[in-house]
Amino acid sequence: MSSGTSGTFDLAAILAERRGEKYALNETYLNAQLVRVLKTLGYDVNFVRGEGPHLYDAAGRRYLDLLSGFGVFALGRNHPAVVAALHQVLDAQLPGLVQLDVSLLAGVLAEKLLAKMPGLERLFFCNSGTEAVEAAIKFARMATGKPRILYCNHAFHGLTTGALSLNGSELFRKGFGPLLPECVKVPFNDLPALEAALKQGAREGGVAAFIVEPIQGKGVYMPDDAYLAEAARLCRRHSVLFIADEIQTGLGRSGRFLACEHWNVEPDIVLLAKALSGGFVPVGAVAMKHWIFAKLFDRMDRALVHGSTFGKNDMAMAAGIATLETLDAEKLVEKADTTGKALMSELTALKDKYELLKDVRGKGLMIGLEFGPPSSLKPGGLKLKAAWHLLDTARRGLFCQMVLIPLLRDHQVLCQVSGDDNYIIKLLPTLTIDAADRRWIVEAFDDVIGDCHQIGGAVWDLGRSLAKHGLKNKAG
Structure with missing residues (x-):
């Protein structure tokens, strides 16, 4: 290999000197609407490192990435x-x-x-x-x-x-x-x-x-x-x-x-x-x-x-x-099969606890969680149904954001609604997740979906804010 100099390019220096400008640069020169979305949802986390199924922010907090780059990172990041x-x-x-x-x-x-x-x-x-x-x-x-x-x-x-x-x-x-x-x-x-x-x-x-x-x-x-x-x-x-x-x-x-x-x-x-x-x-x-x-x-x-x-x-x-x-x-195809079956079984068990969760489906580590309106016949059902329809009137599928925002904010779990205008959250974790990651996923969803059934709690304060924002966008 030739012994030529590397010139003036210094990646570490660029990252260190300009890391705080990431969102400003994108807002000025690239997709400003995407920056607005990230800031509105609280997704402007400033991730600085990725390893396997995990992301790390500038403060060193660890996150579980269930998007994996829309499936790009099957092996995890930086394998x-x-x-x-x-x-x-x-x-x-x-x-x-x-x-x-x-x-x-x-x-x-x-x-x-x-x-x-x-x-x-x-x-x-x-x-x-x-x-x-x-x-x-x-x-x-x-x-x-x-x-x-x-x-x-x-x-x-x-x-x-x-x-x-x-x-x-x-x-x-x-x-x-x-x-x-x-x-x-x-x-x-x-x-x-x-x-x-x-x-x-x-x-x-x-x-x-x-x-x-x-x-x-x-x-x-x-x-x-x-x-x-x-x-x-x-x-x-x-x-x-x-x-x-x-x-x-x-x-x-x-x-x-x-x-x-x-x-x-x-x-x-x-x-x-x-x-x-x-x-x-x-x-x-x-x-x-x-x-x-x-x-x-x-x-x-x-x-x-x-x-x-x-x-x-x-x-x-x-x-x-x-x-x-x-x-x-690493037998990752076989691992995706066994891990996926175990994860789907554990998530499916949440359907018996929470009537807002209507379906869990998929194969391997491609899993969809579909939500839907509650029954008005159960205790508190009328209030919960009215709150659901408030979100639905503001924007169809908005309920999923009420799940996704606290998943990231409170549990450091990153995932996304599966398409516009639906009530489905899709999980695409890396094929390398382990039992601890699986527990992390289930416990996070259990906690957040449980909160969604408690009218008057903090999650519904978020819901009212989302609905207000959605109605404002409709009017505009």
Whole structure:
């Protein structure tokens, strides 16, 4: 390695000198509305360090992160195996991104990934989940010669224009049209509706693919036991590709390497990202059957007809390899299954104590807690029901903030509502959480949900403040 100087860049000095400016800089030069949200909710904590499933603030307080970067940190933050792999790449001074060459590390990562997904034979690497969705649209249309893509309500496949065309929420779509034509929404978990859309599409030019999250991220909505397998069968009957978006559910999150494995489904195309990064370098992957790949890259003069400049960079490929090896070495897929079952069982027991908690669902360490209005028949029920509806009038789903704010403030547990306009809190902890972390989660929710049943307590003072703020926003 050359002995050149490092110049004037000093990361430690920048962090030490300017740490207090974090929110001001973002408010001035980046997303000021996000800063407003964080300050309004009391989320302007100023985290300074991350290790495993935990975050630490400037005062040294430890927090349990149940967002894990929307699933990016499956291994936890700063896992030493991935850190070591990235140091080795930097030290090796590899000739990365020689665009008129191929990458050894990309080949190794592709080999390791495909070994875990029987039936899939080729890989395309890109930079993110949304870019993987964009690529899948192109592969599907080229492979089938048909234009239409079917997607589900509540779906979230990304926010670039093509992926946004497959987004099931109007909140994200509004104001960005016109989006891609020939993208048709169908209800999730509704086989007759899917079959009708497939038949109609066949009459109107043809359906290239049906894209679906095995477990929907926005709401942690679960498929019926027969839904995915039957949906795949219907697709094959109509010569339509079945695309499984495993960007959040894949790489062990559900307690299987792919969530599709729970229902014995073999997709034609699988999309991966998030956790494949090891928490460091953005990466996306599109795995598919060989014939699909060959339809797009069918001649030498079309060898570069689709690509991504940084898609096979050595840092991302090394992070992916290290991630797969760590999943195996630490048996994290199996751990997600057993830990998730235990955590869901303990959280489900809270339903018997608290009528505001209506459902606990999920697979592995992807868990949704759904809240709902109380019965007016129980002692104090009328007052509790009236308080619920006050929040609901101010803004649908506002009750969840009344849970989330004290979870962070009083218990140092960070999580988020699962999508706009719903009553669902989603838990996506790292796959490395231990029994102590599990107890931390259950005890924190037990305490906060219990407080929510006590009209007149401090949590309902917060609720009134949230309702007032929500009504003010409505009026404005």
